[in-house]
Amino acid sequence: MVEPAIKIEDLSYIYSPETAFAYQALSNINLTIQGETITAVIGHTGSGKSTLMQLVDGLLIPTNGSITVGKVKVTPNSSKEDFAQLRNHVGFVFQFPESQLFADSVIQDVMFGPLNLGMSENAARRNAKEALERLSFPTNLYERSPFELSGGQMRRVAIAGVLAMDPKILILDEPTAGLDPNGRKELMQLVQQLHEEGKTIILITHQMEQVAEYADQVVALSHGQVAFNGSPHELFDDQSRLQKIGLVAPQTVRFAQKLQEQGVHITKLPMNVDELAEEIIKVKKGMTGYGK
């Protein structure tokens, strides 16, 4: 059993406190995320997903409560060094990460993170190359300016920039936004591969199909609070709760539920089209078998 990678206790966060514009983005969050799993974080726009993840990466200082990542624990009074420690364990790929590229070449940009961690030029270069290779980024483009790449390639460089710091935990904020179906598929395969290599993955997403297909655990936020924490199966099984949080089940699940309403007996909620087809076939075969 892997020990919990992240533990969040009584966490609250207020933007611009003590001003007329103070805004409580998170209140009283309690969560545990297991190591080497894929956790999906979902919720309506403005529910606090990005805020929570920035706290986990030590980019914001909690107003209340604590966050423990591995052996590091931070509270509102922790020192700057503690928050920096947090950042060493956690890698954060922001939404549209390609818009943060700045260096003159791909390799320089990927080396930026490792160099900031205090690595030598050589070690940083080695790390950068390793990260790019893992993303199967073409070797002949290493010296190219990152601004002369296609959208999909730019996104890979940006992700490599985070991977090169070798974090144990990787947070991805809507990594597939703006990509065409092919690009989306490739990126999710990459995420799956990183997970298999032993990384703990946290995936912020609006795509329920991705949740159903890839996540071990789902955390649903609603108005800055945890509205659900459990398996995708549990979440999608309870329609009334889903509605209350303002979410819609993936198409396969909705389809199966409608079939059930029509009297077709489906035993297991399908999490993807394959499972749905199988369920339908089971029912059909059962019926034809019965008919004989």
Place this chain on the structure above:
Amino acid sequence: MAIVEVKGVSYTYPGSNEPTLNDITVSFPTKEWTTIIGHNGSGKSTLARLIDELIPTSAGEIIVDGVPVDAEHVGDVHQKIGFVFQNPENQFVGTTVEDDVAFGLENHQVPRDKMQFRIKQALNDVNMLEFAKKEPAQLSGGQKQRVAIAGILSLRPKILIFDEATSMLDPQARLNIIQLLKKLKVEKGFTIIAISHDPAEAVAGDNVVILDHGKIMASGKTTDILTNHDLMNRYNLGLPFTEQLKAKLKAKGIPSPEVYLDEEQMIQWLSQQ
């Protein structure tokens, strides 16, 4: 009857050595919804911009509602076509919602006393009237996109072009916008040209055009194109949900009807078996 006719159009961006569009001929039927689909970089946006004279046509001819699209008729063409873009942030010009809707009216020199009514009406059509005084920073992406739609509705165009206008929204907001468009098409008789790389969005429309590397690969009724799995897979487009299901069932030896079925029809068919 086609309200937009594109005849033999090619286009090469200045400084580029390959044509982005290559001898395109296609037409968009009046009061129908046509979706252009194709992978990233296939030339969809370029085609849409040519139709609205946002870039000048270099070869071929485009006719919009009887008016030739050229430098001389830019004003007319812009009057007939309303254009909504992908990024809700980068088309919100006004400092408040009502100012943004007013922007187009100001450009078309609509007198001030007529503006108020038209702004109100347009905001009402997209259910944003109560947000008239809000600033863009106080709106969600979906709300901004509604304001963009109101901005063009106030100009009373005949044709609406949506260049991936929902791709940056969350699924709920996306669904709402598609519902809104369906309503507008039926109630006001707009011709809609939508661009998407997601075939799931094409199911809302009447016709589909497939673009690949600057060429038209297929065009026709939505139901015909989306059920043609060979075609869709050849251009790496992915299938809409019900078609995916049909394909899987067929592979497992359960054949389903050849015609296109939406979710409801599919459920009907399955439960009647």
Place this chain on the structure above:
Amino acid sequence: MGNKVIFGIYVPTNSIIHRLDPRLKFMVCFWYVILVFFANSVLTNIWLGLVLLIFMRLSKVSTKMYWSGIKTLMWVIIVTALVQLFFSAGGHTYWQWHFLSITSAGIVQSIYLILRFAYIITISTVLTVTTTTLQLADAIEHLMKPLKYIKVPVNQIAMMLSIALRFIPTIMSEVQTIMNAQRARGMDFSQGNLFQRAKKLVPVMIPLFVSSFKRAEELAIAMEARGYDPNRERTKYRVLTWQSRDTYALLLVVLISIILFALKIVF
């Protein structure tokens, strides 16, 4: 949505001053600064101070807000006043050391100087806390209009200003996002001296300018699609309307000025 970025120092209290025409407030603010130059006696200074106090009360904005305006310049005020105090001559001399002296004239002059600072800073604050950024821009646009006759492209400048205002919050949150993303890659912005810190902003600024350029391209196309042409006349939706309360306020200011000059001449 809670995403309202704090930017200027506007305080929404909807007081009578808030509701005045921004053009008027603008002119009054500058006129008051000019009046301050004429205040060189006890009575005139008291009169202007009194007027200012009434403005402050009417604005319904807390005194703390006004005080913070003065506080930021405290250091400059103190040094300037001390120089005035030690280097002025005239009247009774209380203390002398080489070329430094404290005289009665020096004391009075430095008190007037402190008051001048306080009055000018505070009247500026009154304008800013009671007028939204949007109103300020509208006022500037209107006040700029006469420049048309000397061929200044007033319409384009007004469009530039309005687009800039619209995108300030967007750019602000973009700056925050880019900074956070670079911090997530191990950057520490708070270390180092002035120049080292400035240098650390390079990985923030390059993405910011590049994305702004792309944004400008998209925005220009979107504006063109809606019929915008920088060289053509446009009608205008947002107009400032002069109300009767503005006329009364204007009359009041005239009265205040007359009293000031009367105090100067009579006493």
Place this chain on the structure above:
Amino acid sequence: MDKSTQQLNKLIFAALLLAITIVFGRIFIIPIPWTHGNVNLCDAGILIAAMLLGPVYGTAVGGLGGLFLDLISGYTQYAPFSLIAHGLEGLLAGWLYKKAGKNKFAEYGANLIAILVMVICYFFADSILYNWVAGVLGIGTNILQGIVGMVIAILIVPTIKKRINL
């Protein structure tokens, strides 16, 4: 691209540079040790705008940026002076930079002259509003602020120029 589109693109880009300048002036405020003063980075925005878009837009971004920054920060008394000080700064930086061609030292010189003129303008502003002592007290921080802006501008302009085609 035809000419009017290009003209519009420039106008809008200038507007965004103006927004950036105002944001820099409000959020990048670095305190100077040992004094109670601080410097902001609005000059970086102005110099960059002038170098990228030339003297006309340099003047517009500088003048409007200076003016507006004062208005929203509560320094209305400085607003007319800032309009002139930063307007001239943008004008000179844009014009001299163009003249400098590819010569590195001439580029630095162009920036320095622009900054110097800005500093002088503020000296007169403080002297007129208060007295010459206040004017002298401002010189140090204004020079420092100008130099910091110039360092940033010179560091990033070459890179940005490669990435955008105006």
